[in-house]
Amino acid sequence: MEQITSTQNSKVKAANKLKKKRERDKTGQALIEGYHLIEEAMASDIQIVSLFCVEADREDAAMLEYADAVYEINLKVAELLSGTVTPQGIFAVIQQPTVQDRQPSQVLLIDRIQDPGNLGTLIRTADAAGLDMVVLEKGSADPYQDKVLRASQGSVFHLPIIQRDLHTFINDFEGPVYGTALQDAVAYQTVEQQDKFALILGNEGEGIKSELLEQTTQNLTIPIYGRAESLNVAIAGSILIYHLKG
Template identity: 70%
Template sequence: MEMITSAQNSKVKNANKLKKKRDRDKTGQALIEGYHLIEEAYQSTVKIKQLFVVDVERLDEELMTYAEEVFEINLKVAESLSGTVTPQGFFAVIEKPVPETTQAKQVLLVDCIQDPGNLGTLIRTADAAGLDLIVLEKGTADPYQDKVLRASQGSVFHIPIITQELSEFIDHFEGNVYGTALENALPYQQIPSQDNFALLLGNEGEGVNADLLNKTTQNLTIPIYGKAESLNVAIAGSIVMYHLKG
């Protein structure tokens, strides 16, 4: 097994490039960090191109065999690859999965949510709630950004995620589409759970694009009983997702 001791090594430099969305899009690859995330990728049969590991003895033998290439690295290289202050010592370059999107009946639509923690939490909740698909409007945070991956806890590998114009998706979706808005909206509790639905969530500051709200079956609101001005979008989305699931 090759030992890499310099952050200037070409393989390390190429892995580091994947921290930029432009390079992830160009190569179809992503850099992930942490044993848990790598294990989730492996269990989801995501192709692992390269593994970079500080402590090889802690690596599962099946996982080591599954990866196309495995490299031992020192702490200095780990620090250069890491997106955190204290690196976990496990990194992988993966091929981003190509999602299967046909016949999705329960869908989360995301309109330009930009906080990675919010997007990661929503991906995790959609996975936990058993939704079929997540559709992102262009301008939404990248699901393969480091902070989104961490917040999703590996759910990014469990549920198909695509980027598409939401107006186009809504036009062809055979089911009810519910937006989240304050105007012309019903309290979410008045809507029954159902087998076929799409839930549309919007940007933290701006909310959902008005043109998209005009395409919905019904817009929903969550009552505020205390003094808070509003709910965080990830919390609001989680409440309504589970309600629609029944």
């Protein structure tokens, strides 16, 4: 097992570059941190290209065996790779899975949601509710960004997540499409559960693009009983996903 003690090591520098979306897109790889996320990647048959451990002899033998290559690093290197104030001491460079195009029955459509916590939470909810797919419009947060990965708690690895033009996707989708907007909307409780549906959630500040709202079967609202102006998009989305699932 190779030991790495310098932050200038080429493998460390290559891993650190994966914090940038441009590098993730170019290589098809991503950097993940922490035992739980790495364990979830393994359970989903995600390829682990490199595993970096502060204390390799204390790590799970199956995890070390699973990785293509294992490196023992010091705390200085761990601090460089970490996306948090307190490094967890174990990191992996993974190969992002290739998603096969298919016809989903229940799908979450994301129109430019940019907060990584919101996107990660929605992916986690979509996974928990058993949806078939999450589709991201260009301009949405990257699902392999560190904060999205942490908020999703590994759900990024559990269901297909693709980037597509939502206008085209909706045109090809054979089922009702629900939006979240005030115009021409009904209270969500009046809509029955569906075996097949798509739900669009929009940008935190601007909502769903008007041209996408023109394609919806029905727009839904969630009543506000208190003095809050609105609900957080991840909370609203979670309520609607579970309602439509029934």
